[in-house]
Amino acid sequence: MLAKNGRMKIAMQRSGRLTEESVALLRACGLNFEFLKQSLYSPCKNFDLDILAIRDDDIPEYVQDGVADLGIVGENIIKERGAEVEVLLPLGFGGCKLMISVPQRSGIRKVRDLNGKRLGTTYPNTLREFLKKEKTKAEIIKLSGSVELAPSLDVADAICDIVSTGTTAKMNGLKVFCTVFESQAVLVANRAALKDKTKRALIDRLLIRMRGSLDARGKRYMMLNAPVQSLQKIKNIIPSLKSPTVVPLAEAGMVAVHSVIAEDVFWDVMEKLKAAGASGIVVTPIETIIR
Numbered sequence: 001m002l003a004k005n006g007r008m009k010i011a012m013q014r015s016g017r018l019t020e021e022s023v024a025l026l027r028a029c030g031l032n033f034e035f036l037k038q039s040l041y042s043p044c045k046n047f048d049l050d051i052l053a054i055r056d057d058d059i060p061e062y063v064q065d066g067v068a069d070l071g072i073v074g075e076n077i078i079k080e081r082g083a084e085v086e087v088l089l090p091l092g093f094g095g096c097k098l099m100i101s102v103p104q105r106s107g108i109r110k111v112r113d114l115n116g117k118r119l120g121t122t123y124p125n126t127l128r129e130f131l132k133k134e135k136t137k138a139e140i141i142k143l144s145g146s147v148e149l150a151p152s153l154d155v156a157d158a159i160c161d162i163v164s165t166g167t168t169a170k171m172n173g174l175k176v177f178c179t180v181f182e183s184q185a186v187l188v189a190n191r192a193a194l195k196d197k198t199k200r201a202l203i204d205r206l207l208i209r210m211r212g213s214l215d216a217r218g219k220r221y222m223m224l225n226a227p228v229q230s231l232q233k234i235k236n237i238i239p240s241l242k243s244p245t246v247v248p249l250a251e252a253g254m255v256a257v258h259s260v261i262a263e264d265v266f267w268d269v270m271e272k273l274k275a276a277g278a279s280g281i282v283v284t285p286i287e288t289i290i291r
């Protein structure tokens with residue numbers, strides 16, 4: 001059932017590493033809203049959706065319990081909480097790894113060396129599952145924060161914490177040595193919401209938009225003119241140019257070629273394209289690709 005006001009709710013992190021990209025993604029879906037960090041709700045003006053801005057740790061339970069129908073949160077949090085939610089879409093941001101790190105001079109070289117050792121973490125459940133799978137018996141010390149300090153305070157022999165650049169570990173005299181879980185931000189849904197016809201329709205509309213905007217990431221739309229006889233050469237230069245749109249130009253023997261191209265290869269192939277006879281090359285950003 002939709003909320004009394006007929007609107008759905010999507011939970012996202014109020015203020016943190018996932019906030020900016022979550023807001024950007026929703027905006028890229030064409031949702032028009034004012035995002036105010038100090039207010040719990042931000043209603044979308046052109047979609048039956050309210051944005052619920054909360055701590056990331058609360059998102060899995062809120063979605064599981066139907067307080068929110070959808071959520072944007074790291075897989076690391078969903079896994080740790082064991083939340084019963086449906087993961088609908090990986091979102092390609094918030095990438096990080098839950099890793100075990102040990103002091104630089106520690107003799108711990110492999111996972112089995114952790115037998116009988118103390119491991120400090122804020123992810124006891126994920127770590128427990130990992131150690132069990134690795135048939136390693138270590139004591140898990142549940143911490144609530146500043147995990148990286150645990151070895152120097154002699155609270156633990158090793159830690160299990162989120163790593164992205166590795167700088168925090170390094171700055172605290174630690175070296176990372178094994179990955180427990182890889183994570184990124186995902187779109188999750190409440191299971192009952194997915195079975196509700198009205199909600200499902202709204203979720204599907206949102207999913208099409210999100211996929212479209214994620215698909216367009218890192219891609220550009222390229223248009224160029226070329227003599228017909230250069231076409232094969234041009235196709236060979238750009239591997240992604242499998243089925244370009246080829247349009248005849250008013251000038252005899254000339255065609256316009258339109259195609260989607262990965263932005264990271266564009267500059268590398270530009271000179272080659274010119275040498276192959278391409279001219280009037282125009283490259284524009286793509287907002288969305290609906291397949």
Ligand code: PRT
Pocket residue numbers: 013014015016017018054055056057073074075076077094095096161162163164165166167168169183184185
């Ligand atoms: O207030 P709230 O509870 O909402 O936020 P929070 O402080 O708990 O979370 P936040 O904003 O730090 O992270 C939100 C989510 O971003 C996490 O759940 C992960 O899914 C993802 N993420 C991506 C990260 C990192 N990268 C990250 N580097 N979460 C935490 N870190 C921390 C890590 O805990 C460690 O302290 O950054 C440090 C390590 O970073 P490096 O770059 O030095 O390796």
Ligand code: ZN
Pocket residue numbers: 055056057
């Ligand atoms: Zn948090």
